[in-house]
Amino acid sequence: MSTAERLLGEYRLIKPISEAPISRTWLAEQVSVSRSVLVDELRKDMLDRKPDFLADVRAKASVDHPLIGSVFEAVDDGDLCFFAHELLPGATLEARKSPVAPFEPAKLAHILNRVAQAHLQHESSKQPTAPLELRHIHVDEHGVVRIANLAIAGDYHPEQSVRDITRLGHELPTLVADGKPGATRLLTLLGWMRGDGLDAPITWSQVREFCIQIEQQLAEPLPTRDATRSAAQNKRRNPPPVAVVAVAGAIALAVIIGLAVKFRPTPPTGPLRINLPDSLLVPAGPHPTPDGTVEHLSAFRIAPHEVTIGQYASFLDTLDTLAANQLQATFDHEDQPAGKSNHQPDDWQTLLAAAKSGGTWNHRHVSLDSPVVGIDWWDAAAYAEWKKGRLPTQEEWYAALRLGGTNPATIKPSDWIPVTNPSEDRTPKALLGMAGSVAEWTLDRATNPSNPLGAKNWVVIGGSYLRPGSNALSREWVEHRDLRRPDLGFRIVNDPS
Numbered sequence: 001m002s003t004a005e006r007l008l009g010e011y012r013l014i015k016p017i018s019e020a021p022i023s024r025t026w027l028a029e030q031v032s033v034s035r036s037v038l039v040d041e042l043r044k045d046m047l048d049r050k051p052d053f054l055a056d057v058r059a060k061a062s063v064d065h066p067l068i069g070s071v072f073e074a075v076d077d078g079d080l081c082f083f084a085h086e087l088l089p090g091a092t093l094e095a096r097k098s099p100v101a102p103f104e105p106a107k108l109a110h111i112l113n114r115v116a117q118a119h120l121q122h123e124s125s126k127q128p129t130a131p132l133e134l135r136h137i138h139v140d141e142h143g144v145v146r147i148a149n150l151a152i153a154g155d156y157h158p159e160q161s162v163r164d165i166t167r168l169g170h171e172l173p174t175l176v177a178d179g180k181p182g183a184t185r186l187l188t189l190l191g192w193m194r195g196d197g198l199d200a201p202i203t204w205s206q207v208r209e210f211c212i213q214i215e216q217q218l219a220e221p222l223p224t225r226d227a228t229r230s231a232a233q234n235k236r237r238n239p240p241p242v243a244v245v246a247v248a249g250a251i252a253l254a255v256i257i258g259l260a261v262k263f264r265p266t267p268p269t270g271p272l273r274i275n276l277p278d279s280l281l282v283p284a285g286p287h288p289t290p291d292g293t294v295e296h297l298s299a300f301r302i303a304p305h306e307v308t309i310g311q312y313a314s315f316l317d318t319l320d321t322l323a324a325n326q327l328q329a330t331f332d333h334e335d336q337p338a339g340k341s342n343h344q345p346d347d348w349q350t351l352l353a354a355a356k357s358g359g360t361w362n363h364r365h366v367s368l369d370s371p372v373v374g375i376d377w378w379d380a381a382a383y384a385e386w387k388k389g390r391l392p393t394q395e396e397w398y399a400a401l402r403l404g405g406t407n408p409a410t411i412k413p414s415d416w417i418p419v420t421n422p423s424e425d426r427t428p429k430a431l432l433g434m435a436g437s438v439a440e441w442t443l444d445r446a447t448n449p450s451n452p453l454g455a456k457n458w459v460v461i462g463g464s465y466l467r468p469g470s471n472a473l474s475r476e477w478v479e480h481r482d483l484r485r486p487d488l489g490f491r492i493v494n495d496p497s
Contacts, residue, residue, distance in 0.1 A: 010030060025041075037085065037086065067118040068121070089146070094133070096175055109186055111145050113207075113211035122150075133167070144356065280304060285297070287399035288399070305419040332378070333382065340378055390494075397442060401431065404428040409473065439463065445459070460476040460478055460488065464487035467487060
């Protein structure tokens with residue numbers, strides 16, 4: 001068998017991509033699902049470094065963020081030691097440098113905003129990372145930004161943020177489309193990232209804040225062509241007196257100075273994101289149920305928040321890849337109706353575009369960290385299967401809610417906000433959005449206790465921003481699993497291992 005045809009477990013190696021001091025990275029195919037992945041293999045002459053290699057793998061596997069590449073599997077079997085991870089879609093920023101393919105300032109500000117979000121996650125979890133390079137930042141044809149998983153084992157040092165911010169400050173200016181609206185503002189920010197004129201290094205929180213300002217400023221509508229033409233004509237017909245010109249110039253200079261002072265970095269005010277918790281382990285044993293009884297449950301892990309728009313977009317990207325080989329039904333539930341041909345949520349393209357730009361959808365601000373909505377039960381089940389999990393039963397959902405002695409009535413419901421926003425809609429065990437945000441699909445049908453002789457129906461649990469009901473104690477029984485609503489999402493559970 002040739003090198004190109006060698007198998008590592010279920011991964012067929014296609015070609016080597018890069019070489020590191022102790023490992024080799026391959027482009028590979030996960031044969032069982034015909035999925036393109038990357039495989040990092042510990043070199044045979046470096047087996048004595050296996051503990052270091054596996055420590056870095058464990059660090060990468062602990063990172064769970066929609067903007068950061070995922071680890072799929074790690075194998076340690078004697079002389080065979082490797083891990084498979086996500087092949088991020090799109091081109092890297094490094095590829096945009098040669099030949100130079102600059103970005104519109106608003107788009108590059110959006111990319112930098114996403115990079116800052118990902119690294120704020122590392123800061124909040126005190127996760128050490130390898131140096132960030134332009135080759136680690138991917139942007140696909142839809143403008144979705146993903147960052148390679150740079151987590152490594154070791155001790156966290158705040159200086160890693162200064163290192164990465166400074167490097168981007170030096171490398172990104174060539175990618176700014178010169179002369180375009182916002183170019184000066186963005187280049188000023190990049191200068192601050194290099195440390196130009198500053199007494200203290202700029203932080204990721206500040207980088208993100210300034211990027212959001214730039215995006216918002218560039219999103220403001222420009223004067224109409226007719227209004228501009230009319231103003232120009234009036235100016236030609238009535239040239240202003242010299243004194244007026246001088247006063248106008250002074251005012252303009254004052255405005256510019258004011259904007260510069262306003263936009264200049266200020267001392268950090270703390271991270272803009274909350275520290276997202278890991279999945280919560282619910283131990284085996286007796287647990288209270290929403291019907292007032294006690295039921296013995298097996299141990300499970302439940303996600304700390306509902307699946308986000310960014311996470312769901314990654315799932316749809318995977319389905320697009322599978323569709324090229326007629327494998328788009330790989331994760332479909334066995335009972336899914338034959339007429340259901342895809343898993344796109346309602347109004348998906350509009351919702352995704354608004355989330356990418358930090359815009360509005362249905363008159364509400366959204367981001368890629370907002371819970372996904374407009375999905376039916378089949379969509380949620382397919383996503384859960386992709387993540388090697390499932391939907392929770394209503395009993396599991398309620399057991400997780402009550403863990404730690406939670407009184408559900410005391411949890412304040414939240415609006416439909418990004419899961420990274422601070423919120424009082426949080427249990428003592430750090431589960432988010434159970435009283436508000438969006439309502440959630442559960443796994444099975446159940447009887448409505450108010451109609452014990454009635455038929456079993458599918459259960460939607462938890463309050464939502466549109467239907468607060470009884471907040472965390474809310475439940476609905478729906479007849480069909482194809483129900484979709486702008487306040488209906490889901491979270492998943494996994495085995496405890």
